[in-house]
Amino acid sequence: MTLPTAPVTDRPFLVQLEEFSGPLDLLLHLIREQEIEITDIPIGQIADQFLAAIHALKLNDAAEYLEMAAYLLRIKILMLLPRPADSEEWEDPRAELVRRLLEYEQIREVVDWMVRQAGDRADRFPRGLVPEAPELPPPPVVVSLEELLKAAERLVELLPARVVHRVVPRPLDTEGAARRIREALREREQVELGELLGERPSITDVISLLIALLELARVGAVGLGQADAFGPILITRASTDQAA
Amino acid sequence: MRALTKLLEAALFAAARPVTLDELLGLDPGATEEEVRAALGELQGTYDAGGHGVEVVELAEGFQILTRRECAEAIAQAQLVARPRRLSVAAMETLALIAYRQPVGRGEIEEVRGVAVDGVLRLLQERGLVDVVARGEGLGRPLLYGTTPAFLELLGLRDLKELPRLEDLSVALKPLAEEPAAE
Numbered sequence: 001m002t003l004p005t006a007p008v009t010d011r012p013f014l015v016q017l018e019e020f021s022g023p024l025d026l027l028l029h030l031i032r033e034q035e036i037e038i039t040d041i042p043i044g045q046i047a048d049q050f051l052a053a054i055h056a057l058k059l060n061d062a063a064e065y066l067e068m069a070a071y072l073l074r075i076k077i078l079m080l081l082p083r084p085a086d087s088e089e090w091e092d093p094r095a096e097l098v099r100r101l102l103e104y105e106q107i108r109e110v111v112d113w114m115v116r117q118a119g120d121r122a123d124r125f126p127r128g129l130v131p132e133a134p135e136l137p138p139p140p141v142v143v144s145l146e147e148l149l150k151a152a153e154r155l156v157e158l159l160p161a162r163v164v165h166r167v168v169p170r171p172l173d174t175e176g177a178a179r180r181i182r183e184a185l186r187e188r189e190q191v192e193l194g195e196l197l198g199e200r201p202s203i204t205d206v207i208s209l210l211i212a213l214l215e216l217a218r219v220g221a222v223g224l225g226q227a228d229a230f231g232p233i234l235i236t237r238a239s240t241d242q243a244a
Numbered sequence: 245m246r247a248l249t250k251l252l253e254a255a256l257f258a259a260a261r262p263v264t265l266d267e268l269l270g271l272d273p274g275a276t277e278e279e280v281r282a283a284l285g286e287l288q289g290t291y292d293a294g295g296h297g298v299e300v301v302e303l304a305e306g307f308q309i310l311t312r313r314e315c316a317e318a319i320a321q322a323q324l325v326a327r328p329r330r331l332s333v334a335a336m337e338t339l340a341l342i343a344y345r346q347p348v349g350r351g352e353i354e355e356v357r358g359v360a361v362d363g364v365l366r367l368l369q370e371r372g373l374v375d376v377v378a379r380g381e382g383l384g385r386p387l388l389y390g391t392t393p394a395f396l397e398l399l400g401l402r403d404l405k406e407l408p409r410l411e412d413l414s415v416a417l418k419p420l421a422e423e424p425a426a427e
Binding site: 024109110128 | 257260261299301303308309310311312313316319325327328330331332333334336337339340341343344356357358359360397398399400401407408410413414
C-alpha cells in the first residue's frame, strides 16, 4: 500500500491537529468539513484524504486507522468494478460504511448532549465537594500463585545459557598505597584521605589505600583523626616515623 | 417549618450525596412516604422562595442539596471547590454506548466506536461510572457492562429514562431500518 503524499482534490483542505477519538471520528470530521452527504460519499476522494490525514497526524501506527484506510480502499475498488447490467441487483458497497457512520453520528449527538448535561451538573456543587484526587498510581496487580509461577517460567526460558561467574583478579596494591602515604607525609605533616585518592579512584585503589592506612596506623607509623563527625579523615605523621 | 422538613434538611445537608426516598423514610419511623414528599416540597419551596444559594435537586434516584448555577462561577473563581475533571470524548462515547445498550459487552462497543476500549473501560470503572452487571452468553462468557448511580449523578439525571430517546435525535437510523420494509 502506498500512501499518497497529498490529497487528490482541487479544494484546499486542512486537518487541524486535534484529538480524534477514533477512525470514525476522523472520517466524520472530513465528511462534515466538506459538507458531504453521508449517504453519497465520494469514496475515492475521502479515502485519499483519510490516508493523507492519518499520514499528517502521524497516526500511521494506529492499527485502527490503518484498518479503516484499508476498508475505504476496498470500497473504492468495489466502486470501480463494472456494475451488472441489471442495476437492481447492484448493492452499493458503501452501504455498510454509511450504516456505521450514521450509528456513530448518533452516538456523537448523544455525547454532545451528555457533555452539556455534565457541564450544567458541574455548575451545581454538592456540599463539600472534595477536589478530585490527582491521578492515582495503577492499583496493585492481583495475580495468583500459578500465574506468577508461569510468568517466572517464561522469564527463565528467556534467559541465555547460564553464565558462570568469572573472577577477574584485581590485585590489591597495599604496598604501593603505603608508599604513597609515606611520600605525602614526607612533604607535609598532615594530609586528608581524599587527597590521596585522586580524581577517580577504582574500588581496588580505595581498598588498597584503606588497608595500607590501617596497617600503618597499627604499627604506629601514622596517626588517624577526624575533627568532626563526617568530616574529612586526617592522616598525620607519627613522631616515631620520622626516621623511616 | 415542620419538624420533618427540618429533619430532612439536616439529613440532606449531612449526607452530601443523593439520598433516596427510602433512606429519607428511615429518618422518622412515623412518617409516611406522602409526608416525606410533602416535606421535601416544603424544603424546595423554602429554598426557592427565600432566594437561597442552594436548592433541593432530584437526581440519581434521590435528593441532594446543590448550589445554584448562578453561584458556580464565583465559587470556582475563588477556588473554594473545583469542578470535577471532564471526561474525554472517547470516554463519553463509550459511556453513551453503555448507557443505551446496557448490558453490553466490550466487543459491541468496539464495533461501533471502531477502536479498542479496554483502557477507557477501566477508567470509567475506576471512576465508578460503569460496572460489570452480568456475563454474556456467547464464547468466553464476556463481561457485560452497565451504568451506575454515579453516572446519573455525573449528568444530573433522575434516572436513565431522562436520556434523550434515540428516535428524537436529529441523526436517526430509521431511514436505514425502514429500507427492507419498503421493498
